[in-house]
Amino acid sequence: MGNLTTQYERFAELVKEMADVSHAQALLSWDQEVCMPPQGAASRARAMGTLAGIQHDHQTAAELVDLVTALGQADLQGDTAVNVRQVQREQKRALSLPKSLVVELTQTESLSHEAWVEARRNDDFAAFQPWLEKIVELKCQVAEAAGYTGSIYNALFDEYEPHACVEDVAPVLADLRQRLVPLVAGIVDSGRGTDDLFDQPFDIGPQETFGRRVMTDMGFDLEAGRLDVAVHPFCSGTSPKDVRLTTRYSAGLMQTSLFGIIHETGHGLYEQGLPDAEGMPVGSAISLGIHESQSRMWENMVGRSHEFWQHYLPVLADHFPQQLAGVDVDRIYAAVNQVESSLIRVEADEVTYNLHILLRFELEKAMIEGDLRVKDLPGAWNERMESYIGIRPGNDADGVLQDIHWPVGLIGYFATYTLGNLYAAQLYRKASVDLGDLSGQIASGDLSGLLGWLRTNVHTVGKRRTATELVHDITGEPLNVDYLMQYLEGKFKPLYGLS
Amino acid sequence: MGNLTTQYERFAELVKEMADVSHAQALLSWDQEVCMPPQGAASRARAMGTLAGIQHDHQTAAELVDLVTALGQADLQGDTAVNVRQVQREQKRALSLPKSLVVELTQTESLSHEAWVEARRNDDFAAFQPWLEKIVELKCQVAEAAGYTGSIYNALFDEYEPHACVEDVAPVLADLRQRLVPLVAGIVDSGRGTDDLFDQPFDIGPQETFGRRVMTDMGFDLEAGRLDVAVHPFCSGTSPKDVRLTTRYSAGLMQTSLFGIIHETGHGLYEQGLPDAEGMPVGSAISLGIHESQSRMWENMVGRSHEFWQHYLPVLADHFPQQLAGVDVDRIYAAVNQVESSLIRVEADEVTYNLHILLRFELEKAMIEGDLRVKDLPGAWNERMESYIGIRPGNDADGVLQDIHWPVGLIGYFATYTLGNLYAAQLYRKASVDLGDLSGQIASGDLSGLLGWLRTNVHTVGKRRTATELVHDITGEPLNVDYLMQYLEGKFKPLYGLS
Numbered sequence: 001m002g003n004l005t006t007q008y009e010r011f012a013e014l015v016k017e018m019a020d021v022s023h024a025q026a027l028l029s030w031d032q033e034v035c036m037p038p039q040g041a042a043s044r045a046r047a048m049g050t051l052a053g054i055q056h057d058h059q060t061a062a063e064l065v066d067l068v069t070a071l072g073q074a075d076l077q078g079d080t081a082v083n084v085r086q087v088q089r090e091q092k093r094a095l096s097l098p099k100s101l102v103v104e105l106t107q108t109e110s111l112s113h114e115a116w117v118e119a120r121r122n123d124d125f126a127a128f129q130p131w132l133e134k135i136v137e138l139k140c141q142v143a144e145a146a147g148y149t150g151s152i153y154n155a156l157f158d159e160y161e162p163h164a165c166v167e168d169v170a171p172v173l174a175d176l177r178q179r180l181v182p183l184v185a186g187i188v189d190s191g192r193g194t195d196d197l198f199d200q201p202f203d204i205g206p207q208e209t210f211g212r213r214v215m216t217d218m219g220f221d222l223e224a225g226r227l228d229v230a231v232h233p234f235c236s237g238t239s240p241k242d243v244r245l246t247t248r249y250s251a252g253l254m255q256t257s258l259f260g261i262i263h264e265t266g267h268g269l270y271e272q273g274l275p276d277a278e279g280m281p282v283g284s285a286i287s288l289g290i291h292e293s294q295s296r297m298w299e300n301m302v303g304r305s306h307e308f309w310q311h312y313l314p315v316l317a318d319h320f321p322q323q324l325a326g327v328d329v330d331r332i333y334a335a336v337n338q339v340e341s342s343l344i345r346v347e348a349d350e351v352t353y354n355l356h357i358l359l360r361f362e363l364e365k366a367m368i369e370g371d372l373r374v375k376d377l378p379g380a381w382n383e384r385m386e387s388y389i390g391i392r393p394g395n396d397a398d399g400v401l402q403d404i405h406w407p408v409g410l411i412g413y414f415a416t417y418t419l420g421n422l423y424a425a426q427l428y429r430k431a432s433v434d435l436g437d438l439s440g441q442i443a444s445g446d447l448s449g450l451l452g453w454l455r456t457n458v459h460t461v462g463k464r465r466t467a468t469e470l471v472h473d474i475t476g477e478p479l480n481v482d483y484l485m486q487y488l489e490g491k492f493k494p495l496y497g498l499s
Numbered sequence: 500m501g502n503l504t505t506q507y508e509r510f511a512e513l514v515k516e517m518a519d520v521s522h523a524q525a526l527l528s529w530d531q532e533v534c535m536p537p538q539g540a541a542s543r544a545r546a547m548g549t550l551a552g553i554q555h556d557h558q559t560a561a562e563l564v565d566l567v568t569a570l571g572q573a574d575l576q577g578d579t580a581v582n583v584r585q586v587q588r589e590q591k592r593a594l595s596l597p598k599s600l601v602v603e604l605t606q607t608e609s610l611s612h613e614a615w616v617e618a619r620r621n622d623d624f625a626a627f628q629p630w631l632e633k634i635v636e637l638k639c640q641v642a643e644a645a646g647y648t649g650s651i652y653n654a655l656f657d658e659y660e661p662h663a664c665v666e667d668v669a670p671v672l673a674d675l676r677q678r679l680v681p682l683v684a685g686i687v688d689s690g691r692g693t694d695d696l697f698d699q700p701f702d703i704g705p706q707e708t709f710g711r712r713v714m715t716d717m718g719f720d721l722e723a724g725r726l727d728v729a730v731h732p733f734c735s736g737t738s739p740k741d742v743r744l745t746t747r748y749s750a751g752l753m754q755t756s757l758f759g760i761i762h763e764t765g766h767g768l769y770e771q772g773l774p775d776a777e778g779m780p781v782g783s784a785i786s787l788g789i790h791e792s793q794s795r796m797w798e799n800m801v802g803r804s805h806e807f808w809q810h811y812l813p814v815l816a817d818h819f820p821q822q823l824a825g826v827d828v829d830r831i832y833a834a835v836n837q838v839e840s841s842l843i844r845v846e847a848d849e850v851t852y853n854l855h856i857l858l859r860f861e862l863e864k865a866m867i868e869g870d871l872r873v874k875d876l877p878g879a880w881n882e883r884m885e886s887y888i889g890i891r892p893g894n895d896a897d898g899v900l901q902d903i904h905w906p907v908g909l910i911g912y913f914a915t916y917t918l919g920n921l922y923a924a925q926l927y928r929k930a931s932v933d934l935g936d937l938s939g940q941i942a943s944g945d946l947s948g949l950l951g952w953l954r955t956n957v958h959t960v961g962k963r964r965t966a967t968e969l970v971h972d973i974t975g976e977p978l979n980v981d982y983l984m985q986y987l988e989g990k991f992k993p994l995y996g997l998s
Contacts, residue, residue: 020549023542024523027530035534039723040741043522046777047737050519054553224538238546242539278545 004074008084011067012280014058015087019279021055023238030237030244033230056102059094079282082464086281089162096145105138109409116407123397125378132406133374136367139411143368153368156412160288161419163466166365173418176481177358181388183488184352187339188390190496197327197335202254206319211247211261213315218298219451220245220265224272233260235267235295240283243271255336259299266298267291269451273459287467288413292420293427294454300350300421301428301487302450306333307443337495341391343398351488352389354421359384360403360414368411423471425484427458430475503573507583510566511779513557514586518778520554522737529736529743532729555601558593578781581963585780588661595644604637608908615906622896624877631905632873635866638910642867652867655911659787660918662965665864672917675980676857680887682988683851686838687889689995696826696834701753705818710746710760712814717797718950719744719764723771732759734766734794739782742770754835758798765797766790768950772958786966787912791919792926793953799849799920800927800986801949805832806942836994840890842897850991851888853920853983858883859902859913867910922970924983926957929974 032044068091071084112131119128143155153166230246237243245264249257270291277283285291302308309329317324339349345356363380366372372380381400386392393399405413431453432438441449457474471479531543567590570583611630618627642654652665729745736742744763748756769790776782784790801807808828816823838848844855862879865871871879880899885891892898904912930952931937940948956973970978
């Protein structure tokens with residue numbers, strides 16, 4: 001065991017060094033979005049490339065490979081086993097990919113990104129088609145090299161939702177789709193009009209003050225994090241003690257900014273609540289799906305709840321007395337929960353959102369599995385939009401070309417958004433049961449009960465469990481579509497007068 | 500030659516990778532001062548340590564050592580020769596220091612820094628004395644390991660002012676001291692009172708607007724740099740295309756903030772003007788002395804000139820009509836050029852400033868050369884303060900304990916401040932001759948002539964010349980104290996009615 005201890009110590013030392021390089025990589029990326037002056041881009045790209053190379057060299061160095069092999073055969077327990085298993089997984093993948101393929105993919109993604117920007121601007125799918133064909137081809141090569149069980153899609157899915165298996169997930173998502181489509185149709189057919197409450201300008205200063213108030217009420221620790229402005233809202237950071245959120249403000253888009261902050265704070269609370277393992281894998285997030293469950297739970301189940309606005313409407317009205325004069329809780333609750341058939345995913349409400357995701361998941365799965373040719377993609381996209389959401393894009397720029405994901409090689413990613421919503425609903429139901437009067441707590445402005453529950457049940461678990469295990473541990477059952485549907489139907493049927 | 504070309508290409512590749520790691524190191528340091536939340540410190544310290552280790556491993560890797568050896572023996576010309584020579588210098592130093600010594604020094608500097616903070620707070624030199632003794636001892640070991648010609652002090656001096664030689668510099672500085680002491684005494688004896696113009700509050704908002712105006716008038720490119728707020732003003736950055744300045748604002752310290760911005764912009768213009776060599780050494784600054792010549796020239800020779808205020812007084816008065824009501828150019832010129840015998844270096848005017856530096860230079864040189872024991876340092880300090888500046892510290896906190904340099908191991912650094920002033924005066928005189936009517940240009944608000952001259956003569960030279968060579972190239976003579984003395988006497992004798 002003495003030998004094993006020494007081996008593990010050296011292993012941990014090497015892994016922490018990789019975490020330190022990741023720390024630098026994360027800061028360089030954050031800075032690029034938030035601080036870097038425009039002309040710094042070329043030098044930053046070179047530095048990022050070099051750090052990625054250093055990281056790859058460390059990850060695949062003979063010493064670490066030998067240590068991982070030795071430790072992987074030992075009978076390790078607890079966190080040490082988690083750490084070794086996780087490094088082994090990532091090392092195996094890194095070793096499996098020929099350097100030539102990695103280089104070609106990186107270059108193709110960069111060029112494809114440029115081609116996509118141009119193609120979207122010109123509404124010209126044909127110009128982008130060869131790039132997407134190349135991306136799909138290379139991604140299939142990556143999958144073959146990395147290896148998989150069942151569908152080839154699993155090799156890609158696994159990068160974002162570790163241990164997930166499309167054979168399990170696809171039927172769940174299909175079930176969700178079949179139940180969402182009639183709900184959306186019912187809402188659209190209800191004929192209820194829209195509310196123009198948020199179609200007026202809100203000054204940015206008070207927006208920011210209010211957003212920061214909600215963020216700190218939620219429990220985000222500004223001694224261990226920041227909120228900045230960036231073009232694209234995101235959550236990043238270098239450790240649980242340094243978590244960085246961004247948002248953007250616009251006088252005409254008050255809702256976008258507020259729910260953006262709440263969403264990113266949900267991510268940020270998860271990061272701040274992870275065990276501080278000095279960079280060892282046990283202290284990292286389980287999966288993108290679990291991460292998204294945290295942001296969506298706070299954004300939608302809390303931030304778009306009636307009880308939330310019972311407490312926060314008066315606070316917001318203090319900041320915007322003119323805009324909110326005479327507005328009551330029912331009205332603002334309805335205004336933040338409007339459902340519309342719309343073309344653009346990132347602007348979608350929480351009912352239609354998952355249908356936007358599901359069509360992308362189905363199409364990318366079909367492309368990777370060889371059942372859909374890239375040239376047939378726009379047609380397939382438009383048909384599904386019509387049959388799922390009841391609206392057909394008038395052009396590809398507002399259709400198949402709208403997302404950045406495929407152009408930059410993110411295939412296998414989309415489903416994690418909907419998994420996040422499913423996990424969120426199932427966990428939130430359990431939190432409500434455990435906490436007794438969660439709605440009452442929120443209505444009185446006390447968000448600490450929910451945060452405490454999430455800390456105990458989700459955040460501090462770190463990477464000790466898979467997403468599937470975590471959900472089962474907490475709720476006693478597997479992932480179940482019923483919870484999201486019950487939540488959505490319970491909320492939106494009354495709002496739209498459906499029975 | 501084919502072989503040599505291949506060797507040089509590989510050498511350049513490795514050196515650029517080191518530059519990329521430096522890029523990350525620079526950003527991590529900048530972020531620590533400007534953005535990082537307090538709790539991020541521990542993880543940041545680990546990451547910085549790891550990057551330093553990676554850098555050291557790369558610098559001393561066998562492949563690079565072999566390449567440098569081979570290329571060092573070849574007959575290289577131009578920039579390739581500069582690059583190889585520079586890497587060779589730094590590699591030689593890195594290889595010469597035993598790892599145990601580097602580790603001990605790093606740890607001692609960190610502990611010594613803590614002890615100094617405490618000792619300064621308690622005005623307790625005795626508590627700091629053993630730490631400084633240890634620092635001096637380790638620095639002497641470093642010097643012995645690194646090797647030197649002439650005085651042992653040269654090994655330390657060379658880190659900050661490459662190729663400088665204390666046997667040449669000390670007499671120049673002694674000459675300067677002998678000529679400054681009577682000038683200071685004359686000014687003090689003149690009995691002219693002080694002006695309270697800047698002893699009133701100036702709002703921070705307009706201070707910042709005005710400071711940014713001057714910064715951009717000077718030619719600082721905000722597409723390739725930033726200005727932020729930090730506790731300590733500094734200039735940093737990751738490349739000539741991403742140069743980052745900081746300052747601090749205080750309503751009661753308008754001068755500190757404004758001249759801080761001008762000073763750091765002087766550094767920043769040098770950085771932005773360096774050749775973009777993608778991280779190769781030829782694109783780096785010559786020395787700390789030359790760097791300081793750029794900041795001090797803009798701060799003092801330009802920013803504290805009568806002609807500068809001819810243009811900028813009306814602009815500043817637009818921002819502060821109340822504070823500057825009835826103030827004419829002569830008055831503000833006198834107010835920004837007040838000379839006082841004072842105890843604290845960082846608050847000193849440009850006449851007494853160099854005497855603060857010279858006593859530190861003399862004392863650290865004596866400690867390293869074995870001519871002064873650390874326990875005798877406070878007495879030596881106080882005696883020199885009295886004989887050079889005419890004022891004796893009432894306690895060590897305002898005396899020998901005031902600077903952070905020695906506690907953190909910066910020995911051999913102080914002289915570069917005064918070298919900067921000497922270089923600045925000599926270069927500024929030549930610029931005035933070359934440009935014909937530099938004063939007139941400045942009085943009309945045109946700072947581009949001077950910047951253009953500096954770009955051509957200093958900035959774009961990069962590291963192709965040593966400081967001594969550069970000054971000789973430009974002015975046709977060696978470093979000459981006369982220029983600084985003529986500048987100071989020409990400015991301050993009239994201001995204080997001296998003949």
